[in-house]
Amino acid sequence: MTTLVARPAPLTLTLPVSGMSCASCAGRVEKALRAVNGVADANVNLATEQVTVSLDIQGRTDELVQAIKRAGYDVPETTLDLSIGGMTCASCVARVEKALLKVAGVEAVEVNLATERAHVVSHGVNEDALIAAVSKAGYEASVCSEDAETVPAARDWQKWMLLASVLLTLPLILPMLLAAFGAGDWMLPAWWQWLLATPVQFACGARFYKAGWRALKAGAGNMDLLVALGTSAAYGLSVYQLFANVSHAGHTMHLYFEASAAVITLVLLGKWLETRAKRQTTAAIRALQALRPATARVRKDGVEKEVPAAQLRVGDIVIVRAGERIAADGRILEGNTHVDESLLTGESLPLAKGIGDSVTGGAVNAEGLIAVEATAVGKQSQLAHIISLVENAQAQKAPIQRLVDKVSAIFVPVVLGLALLTLLGWGLFGHDWEHAILNAVAVLVIACPCALGLATPTAIMAGTGVAAKRGILIKDAEALEVAHDVRVIAFDKTGTLTAGKPTLVAIECNGEEHNTALAIAAAVQAGSSHPLGSAVVREAQALALKLPLASEVKVEAGRGIRATVEGRKVVIGSPRWMSELHVSLGALSAKATHLQAEGRTVSWMADVSGTPRVIALLAFGDEPRAEAVAAIHALTARGITSVLVTGDHASSATAIAQRLGISEVRAEILPADKAAIVTELRQKYGTVAMVGDGINDAPALVAADVGFAMGGGTDVAMQAAGVTLMRSDPRLVADAIDISQRTWRKIHQNLFWAFIYNIIGIPLAAAGMLDPVIAGAAMALSSVSVVSNALLLKRWRGSAMNREKQ
Numbered sequence: 001m002t003t004l005v006a007r008p009a010p011l012t013l014t015l016p017v018s019g020m021s022c023a024s025c026a027g028r029v030e031k032a033l034r035a036v037n038g039v040a041d042a043n044v045n046l047a048t049e050q051v052t053v054s055l056d057i058q059g060r061t062d063e064l065v066q067a068i069k070r071a072g073y074d075v076p077e078t079t080l081d082l083s084i085g086g087m088t089c090a091s092c093v094a095r096v097e098k099a100l101l102k103v104a105g106v107e108a109v110e111v112n113l114a115t116e117r118a119h120v121v122s123h124g125v126n127e128d129a130l131i132a133a134v135s136k137a138g139y140e141a142s143v144c145s146e147d148a149e150t151v152p153a154a155r156d157w158q159k160w161m162l163l164a165s166v167l168l169t170l171p172l173i174l175p176m177l178l179a180a181f182g183a184g185d186w187m188l189p190a191w192w193q194w195l196l197a198t199p200v201q202f203a204c205g206a207r208f209y210k211a212g213w214r215a216l217k218a219g220a221g222n223m224d225l226l227v228a229l230g231t232s233a234a235y236g237l238s239v240y241q242l243f244a245n246v247s248h249a250g251h252t253m254h255l256y257f258e259a260s261a262a263v264i265t266l267v268l269l270g271k272w273l274e275t276r277a278k279r280q281t282t283a284a285i286r287a288l289q290a291l292r293p294a295t296a297r298v299r300k301d302g303v304e305k306e307v308p309a310a311q312l313r314v315g316d317i318v319i320v321r322a323g324e325r326i327a328a329d330g331r332i333l334e335g336n337t338h339v340d341e342s343l344l345t346g347e348s349l350p351l352a353k354g355i356g357d358s359v360t361g362g363a364v365n366a367e368g369l370i371a372v373e374a375t376a377v378g379k380q381s382q383l384a385h386i387i388s389l390v391e392n393a394q395a396q397k398a399p400i401q402r403l404v405d406k407v408s409a410i411f412v413p414v415v416l417g418l419a420l421l422t423l424l425g426w427g428l429f430g431h432d433w434e435h436a437i438l439n440a441v442a443v444l445v446i447a448c449p450c451a452l453g454l455a456t457p458t459a460i461m462a463g464t465g466v467a468a469k470r471g472i473l474i475k476d477a478e479a480l481e482v483a484h485d486v487r488v489i490a491f492d493k494t495g496t497l498t499a500g501k502p503t504l505v506a507i508e509c510n511g512e513e514h515n516t517a518l519a520i521a522a523a524v525q526a527g528s529s530h531p532l533g534s535a536v537v538r539e540a541q542a543l544a545l546k547l548p549l550a551s552e553v554k555v556e557a558g559r560g561i562r563a564t565v566e567g568r569k570v571v572i573g574s575p576r577w578m579s580e581l582h583v584s585l586g587a588l589s590a591k592a593t594h595l596q597a598e599g600r601t602v603s604w605m606a607d608v609s610g611t612p613r614v615i616a617l618l619a620f621g622d623e624p625r626a627e628a629v630a631a632i633h634a635l636t637a638r639g640i641t642s643v644l645v646t647g648d649h650a651s652s653a654t655a656i657a658q659r660l661g662i663s664e665v666r667a668e669i670l671p672a673d674k675a676a677i678v679t680e681l682r683q684k685y686g687t688v689a690m691v692g693d694g695i696n697d698a699p700a701l702v703a704a705d706v707g708f709a710m711g712g713g714t715d716v717a718m719q720a721a722g723v724t725l726m727r728s729d730p731r732l733v734a735d736a737i738d739i740s741q742r743t744w745r746k747i748h749q750n751l752f753w754a755f756i757y758n759i760i761g762i763p764l765a766a767a768g769m770l771d772p773v774i775a776g777a778a779m780a781l782s783s784v785s786v787v788s789n790a791l792l793l794k795r796w797r798g799s800a801m802n803r804e805k806q
Contacts, residue, residue: 012052012053012054012055013052013053013055013061013064013104013105014050014051014052014053014105014124014126015050015051015053015061015064015065015068015075015105015123015124016049016050016075016076016078016123016124017029017044017049017050017051017068017073017074017075018049018073018074018075018076019072019073019074020044020046020049020073022046023046025046025073026044026046027044028071028072028073029042029044029051029068029071029073030042030043030044030051031071032067032068032070032071033051033053033064033067033068035067036063036064036067037063038055039053039054039055039064040054040055041053041054042054050124051068061104061105061106061107061123062107065123075123075124076123077107077121077122077123078121078122078123078124078125079119079120079121079122080119080120080122080125080127080130080143081117081118081119081120081143081144082117082118082120082127082130082131082134082141082142082143082144083116083117083141083142083143083144084096084111084116084117084118084134084139084140084141085116085139085140085141085142086138086139086140086211086214087111087113087116087139088211088224088271089113089452091215091411091412092113092139092215093111093112093113095137095138095139095215096109096111096118096134096137096139097109097110097111097118098137099133099134099136099137100118100120100130100133100134102133103122103125103129103130103133104125105122105123105124105125106120106121106122106125106130107121107122107123108120108121109121112457113454113457114454114457114458114461115457115461117144118134118141127143131143137214138211138214138215138217139214158268158271158272159272161203161204161207161268162204162265162268162269162272164199164200164203164204165200165204165205165261165264165265165268166265166269168196168197168199168200168204168261169196169200169258169261169262169264169265171188171192171196172188172193172196172197172257172258172261172262173258173261173262173773175188190242190255191242193238193255193257193258194238194239194242194257196257196261197235197238197257197258197260197261200260200261200264200265201231201232201235201260201261201264204264204265204268205227205228205231205264205268207224208224208225208227208228208231208264208267209224209228210224211224211225212224212225212227212228212229225412226412226415226416226444226445226447227263227264227267227444227445229416229419229444230263230419230440230441230442230444230445230772231260231263231264231441231445232260233437233440233441233444234256234257234259234260234263234437234438234441234772235256235257235260237256237434237437237438238255238256238257238260241255241434242255256438256772258773259438259441259771259772259773260772262772262773262776263441263445263772263773263775263776264776266773266776266777266779266780267776267779267780269780270779270780270781270783270784271780271783273780273784287469288362288383288386288387288390288468289387291325291361291362291383292309292361292362292383293309293324293325293326293327293362294308294309295307295308295309295327296308296309296312296316296318296327296328297318297319297320297321298312298316298317298318298319299317299318299319299371300316300317304319309327309328310378312327312328312374312377312378313374313377314374314375314376314377315373315374316328316373316374316377317333317371317372317373317374318330318371318372318373318374319369319370319371319372320365320369320370320371320372321365321369322337322365322366322367322368322369323364323365323366324364324365325361325362325363325364325365326339326359326360326361326362326363326364326365326372327361327374328361328372328374328375328376328377328381329358329359329360329361329374329375329376329377329380329381329382329383330358330359330361330372330373330374330375330376331356331357331358331359331372331373331375332353332354332355332356332357332358332359332370332371332372333355333371333372333373334355334369334370334371335354335355335368335369335370335371336352336353336354336355336368336370337352337353337365337366337367337368337370338350338351338352338353338366338367339351339353339359339360339363339364339365339366340363340364340366341360341363350366353370358375359372360381360382360383361376361377361381361382361383362381362383386468386473386726390464390465390468390473390474400456400481400747400751407452411447411452415443415444415447415762416444418443418447418762418766419440419441419443419444420440421766422436422439422440422443422765422766423436423437423439423440424436425766426439426440426768435768438771438772439765439766439767439768441772441775442765442766442770442771442772442774442775443762443765443766443775445765445772445775445776445779446757446758446761446762446764446765446770446775446778446779447758447761447762447765447779451750451753451754451757451782451783451785451786452751452754452755454750454754454783454786454787454790455747455750455751455753455754455786456747456750456751458750458786458787458790458791459743459746459747459750459789459790459793460477460480460743460747461790462743462746462790462791462793462794463480463739463740463742463743463746463793464477464480464743465794466739466793466794466796467735467736467739470732470735470739470796470797470798471711471725471726471727471729471732472723472724472725472726472732472735472736472739472798473723473724473725473726474722474723474736474740475721475722475723475724476722478722479706479722479723480740480743480744481740481744482687482705482706482722482740483689483706483722483723483736483737483740483741484737484740484741484743484744485686485687486640486687486688486689486705486706486737487639487640487641487685487686487687487688488640488641488642488643488681488682488684488685488686488687488688488689489635489640489641489642489643489688489689489690489691489708489733490643490645490666490674490677490678490681490688490689490690490691490700490704491642491643491644491645491662491691491692491730492645492646492674492690492691492692492693492697492700493644493645493646493648493653493656494531494622494646494648495531495693495710495728496691496692496693496710496730497624497625497628497631497644497656497660497730498622498623498624498625498628498656499622499623499624499625500531500622500693500728501531501535501622502531502532502535502601502620502621502622503535503538503539503620503621503622504535504536504538504539504618504619504620505600505619505620505621506595506600506617506618506619507521507616507617507618507619508588508591508616508617508619509615509616509617510586510587510588510613510614510615510616510617511615512615512616515543515545517605517615517616518536518539518540518543518545519540519545519546519547519548520548520565520568520570520605520615521536521540521572521605521616521618522536522537522539522540522541522545522547523547523548523549523550523563523565524550524553524561524562524563524565524570524572524605525537525561525572526547526550527550527553528553528555528561530555530561531622532601532603532618532620533561533572535620536618548565548566549565549566550563550564550565550570551563551564551565552564556573556577557670557671557672558574558647558670558671558672559573559574559576559577559580559670560572560573560574560577560603561573562608567609568607568609569607569608569609570605570606570607570608570615571583571605571606571608572603572604572605572606572618573603573604574603574604574647574649574668575592575602575604575649575668576668577604578604578606578614581606581608581612582612583604583606583608583612583613583614584612584613584614585604585614586614588614588616588617591617592604592617592619593651595617595619596649596651596652596655597651597655598655599621599652599655599656599659600619600620600621600652601619601620601621601622601648601649601652602617602618602619602620602649602652603617603618603620604616604617604618605617605618624656624659624660625728625729625730627729627730627731628660628730629659629660629661630731631729631730631731631733631734632660632661632662632730633661634731634734634799635733635734635737636661638734638737638738640737641664641685642661642662642664643662643664643665643666643681644656644657644660644662644664644665644666644667645666645669645674645677645690645700646665646666646667646669647667647668647669647670647671648667648668649667649668650665650667650668652667653665653667654667671697671699672699674690674697674699674700674703675699675700675702675703677700678690678700678703678704679703682705687705687706688704688705689704689705689706689707689708689733689737690703690704690706690707690708690721691707691708691709691710691730691733692707692708692709692710692721693709693710693728697709701721706722706723707721707722707723708721708722708723708724708725708733708736709721709723709724709725710725710728710730711724711725711726711727711728723736731799732798734799735798735799738796738798738799739793739796739798742793742796743793746789746790746792746793749789750786750789750790753782753785753786753789754782754786757778757779757781757782761775761778761779
């Protein structure tokens with residue numbers, strides 16, 4: 001007899017593919033995928049740029065992605081944030097993550113108990129599949145809307161259930177409280193106790209049964225299961241004693257309805273307080289979201305009309321009156337004002353703005369009427385970018401949290417085992433089963449993993465939130481964790497420790513007339529965005545010089561710029577480049593040495609048409625920022641070494657370093673070599689940070705353990721760095737390290753308290769020394785204390801802010 005085995009239906013997976021342009025591309029992708037083990041078929045849709053893959057077995061998505069990449073195409077990653085309902089403890093977090101990771105196409109998942117969100121990175125996974133996976137695991141899920149609050153508000157039903165539970169429980173515990181003050185030993189009639197405790201157990205405590213049942217169906221445990229089992233045991237024992245007394249007249253009853261009701265009430269109170277406290281940890285996000293004006297006044301064809309801010313488009317002319325918030329990033333076309341950007345940058349004083357100046361959406365127009373041309377709206381605005389950075393940092397897990405999650409995953413099963421041992425131990429070795437049940441209940445109730453799940457994310461949320469209010473944007477939790485251990489900081493010079501607005505202070509010529517040499521230099525630099533080049537052009541414009549025509553202009557990274565001016569091949573750049581081009585500096589060399597000793601930056605201009613010949617020496621002055629000395633001193637006081645890393649000449653760099661109090665200098669460094677300097681410093685000192693503001697700093701910012709980008713710098717630098725300083729104030733570097741260290745301490749304190757409750761409480765409960773009511777109070781207190789401790793970070797102000805107020 002032949003047994004027929006049903007073949008499982010093939011798994012179908014749809015992946016996005018970028019880079020395809022024709023049918024042959026589709027054929028290559030299909031061929032590459034069909035060669036992967038377990039792939040039954042693959043079909044590409046060029047119109048949608050997607051490939052549908054049929055798998056005979058549960059294949060690994062990364063194998064499919066690699067096959068597509070080997071064929072020369074890419075599979076874009078998509079990210080999605082889900083709002084998760086029903087999570088109560090760290091074990092819930094682990095279960096939701098596990099459920100989402102099982103969905104084919106999901107690459108990474110981070111679930112945050114404090115924000116009740118899941119951040120999912122996948123390759124073309126439909127949101128419905130993710131929501132279904134969460135639902136199957138026993139939780140609720142929905143796609144987060146753009147304006148959704150990070151932590152849901154305390155629901156009315158939660159408040160009313162708590163109130164009902166308190167009113168019904170008070171009569172049950174009142175005799176116990178009065179007895180403690182010598183008011184005699186009395187209690188409510190047994191049936192009254194049952195009538196009061198039953199709605200608390202099954203109505204107010206229904207959430208524990210529902211969530212606990214979902215956990216059981218998913219083959220796991222959570223806080224709700226522990227509470228449901230513990231209170232049900234106390235309630236069930238009391239019901240048994242009640243009915244046993246009915247059939248045995250004269251039997252003395254020992255009822256524990258007050259224990260089960262009090263535990264449920266205390267846990268509900270703890271969750272309510274916890275929800276309120278968690279909302280405070282996300283106050284920074286809500287404050288930033290509140291900066292978005294709902295409407296904007298737009299001028300079109302001479303007519304002003306109020307429209308929803310969401311309808312603004314780049315190029316619109318927005319009219320902003322005094323006291324109103326600016327609705328979009330833009331450039332002032334009309335009017336002069338002062339703009340308050342304190343909630344965006346932490347800047348304490350309003351900034352003067354006039355025609356041509358840029359303004360940021362969300363800032364307040366302090367005076368007068370201005371017309372602003374919108375240059376960035378919606379998700380492209382700086383405010384949206386700030387909100388996104390803060391949300392991402394608060395949603396991500398610090399490396400230490402991953403270890404906590406592993407502990408939490410096995411915590412509930414271990415507690416259930418300990419409760420069973422407590423029950424059997426007390427019941428079998430000389431004590432009655434009544435006390436055995438109560439002691440087991442105390443073990444179940446005291447051992448709540450809530451505090452473990454909240455210890456790290458609440459501290460990170462509070463730390464990143466308060467940092468954002470002070471103008472420090474921390475990109476991710478890892479940057480926050482690493483920054484506390486920084487031992488050395490490499491500083492770029494221009495634009496970071498100096499104002500970044502150099503001026504041409506001297507020009508020494510070699511056979512050329514002064515204005516002629518300046519005009520040639522300005523012609524070469526006219527198309528350059530380099531600060532030194534801009535200084536040359538400004539000086540030529542101030543003298544109203546007529547510039548010759550420059551052609552074949554080419555920037556040589558880290559060296560300078562070359563061009564052809566009136567038939568002459570002219571180069572402007574560093575002394576190193578002059579040496580490479582065999583340009584003799586002649587008598588100007590001594591003058592250059594003198595200027596560099598004064599801290600001036602020297603560039604050379606040479607004619608390399610035939611025999612290389614120096615034309616002129618250009619000396620630039622760029623004064624240190626007023627806050628730079630205080631910034632270096634603050635870091636030194638923390639035991640952190642500061643190193644100046646610059647492409648400038650050693651003499652100039654050393655002069656600036658001495659003025660700032662920096663003893664270690666790395667000068668004449670090409671942009672490509674800055675990353676190597678970071679590696680060298682790491683080997684010498686340990687954890688290294690890099691502070692910069694330019695495109696040439698990006699490789700070093702990435703190479704460092706943590707990168708700090710100055711807010712006035714380039715977008716490339718900000719993308720590469722782990723921390724963005726919204727004000728061009730180097731004192732914020734010390735502040736960022738300070739809040740990192742404080743947050744790190746809070747994480748350790750929280751984990752200590754989360755573990756100490758259980759380390760002390762579980763043995764006491766197992767030994768019969770802890771009443772279930774006290775156990776319930778301790779469990780509720782553990783979660784509230786952890787969140788409250790994290791909220792102490794909100795009092796942090798930062799040294800830079802404090803100095804400005806003094």
